[in-house]
Amino acid sequence: MQQHLFSDLNSLRALCLSPLPPSANAVHHITEREGALTKPPGSLGRLEELTAWLGSWQHRATPRLNHVQCIVFAGNHGVTERGVSAWPAAVTTLMVKNFREGGAAINQLALNAGAELSVIALEGLRPTHDFTLRPAMTERGFLDAVAEGFRAVRPDTDLLCLGELGIGNTTVAAALAAALFGGTGADWAGPGAGSDEAGMARKRAAIDSGLKRHQAFLSDPLTAAQCLGGYELAAMLGAALAARQHHVPVLLDGFVSTAAVAPLHALHDEGLAHCQIAHCSAEPGHKRLAQALGQNPLLDLGLRLGEGSGAALAVPLLRAALACHLGMHTFAEAGIAA
Template structure:
């Protein structure tokens, strides 16, 4: 755990040289300064973390991590746990929503079952994972990131994982559990209240262990959440910018943001989901979403949807004529 903590604290930074070169070209393009808003910020973000004055998007990878949760025994989801494995099969056969979105975005999609889909312990009675289990899951995510990758998109699949996400968010940022617990895959109001009570039970049980963000992730998180943390950490070490998906994904990487003020600087939140607590969690981590489409599917769907926006930002920046090339008069 200390080695993982050290890896979270010792992180490479953005390239100011690349960002300066991007800004210099931006100033010469045939448009008013700042007129393309966040698209301009996306280009600088992409090139700065790739450490390239001319960013590229030849290799875009979508990683979906799947895991199961012992807390499902507490009735926190209307769906049976075997749906996780069934959906992994659906991803592999190309039948899920993210398969279609990744194809449209010209991205490679990989799905990775973590811990062979063995459920974590029920975190209302014991820590979700032992130290070796947590570290192995984080290593699975770390090792899944290809070295030759221009942009990484991360997401998840796991029945019960919005309960883990809400428990981790509540642990790290406090407040009433009901503020963090949402409908997940279709709970009614009574189900949401029950989910909050389950989270309260877990918070009380593990209160002595929840001051350390990594220990909080081990106690009330999940295998796929730990893998997401590992993947985003690996991307940082490899200078790869990352698009984060929804609530579960944001909660999974929150420990990195808590341990290191700049820990999530290489990430961009693809969207703000409809899940209760996501907007609050994003604000707590200083993340601003690109999209707000009312999504709550998970499986990297929102991250995949944001890829074409990044492609558009790169296309205008590299393809537009300069004032000199187009013989257009500049501002007086």
């Protein structure tokens, strides 16, 4: 008999409601060294904040980025039958193959970032149910996808980059964002991978239909994720949870990745404190979602690719922050009177 990591939604909820805290001791030591470096206080801006963020969640006074893990979770969605995407669901399978052959943008960006890339196809890419007709996943299916994401994170990881792939998943992300933070399809839907106006109308209508059908269950963030989400979104939520348990800071990619883990914030104000949104996607709902989570994305480059591309792009930024913190001389070492 298979032993499940999460027996039911309540066992998952219990973990979400008790997130492990950062290390105040690590922050103290990092701040102390930062103040002694040969520069005016605060002159490296967010780079200084990022070093403290890394150390606080790694629980290390000397942060490191020796083992960076980049995981792309892939899944398919029954709601694509509603004509919400410009591309057929078969493209998900073809792109997973492309990733595994090293031919996608994320392969190059992960290599450039010094990150180990893995691609995990959920449920053999079997699509979820059409959420306009019934919950996207059964409770067991949702929990198993969360567990698969949870198990994918290695405990020795220094930084986790989360990305996704799935035709139709911007529709799913918009529906989940609307369920968690209010609004309609018109408020959250964007063009995704290139929908025209007719496609956008179908997308907005599908989101509104899903919100109406599952209205009675949307007050619980986890049930909302089960009813409106997808297997790859559930896996990202599980990976973010595991990262917290293993003292691993997380870089989120774009709109879909951010929506996937947003239930952790809805359940607990500090549920995403160990995560940074790596970039602001060109997908219109992402900026609004970042604001709802109280986050200021690190980069804004007009990206809308997904794949974890923006998260991988932010890794060199963190490496630069760490290089300054560890490599600069203190005033005493430089022979300069403070």
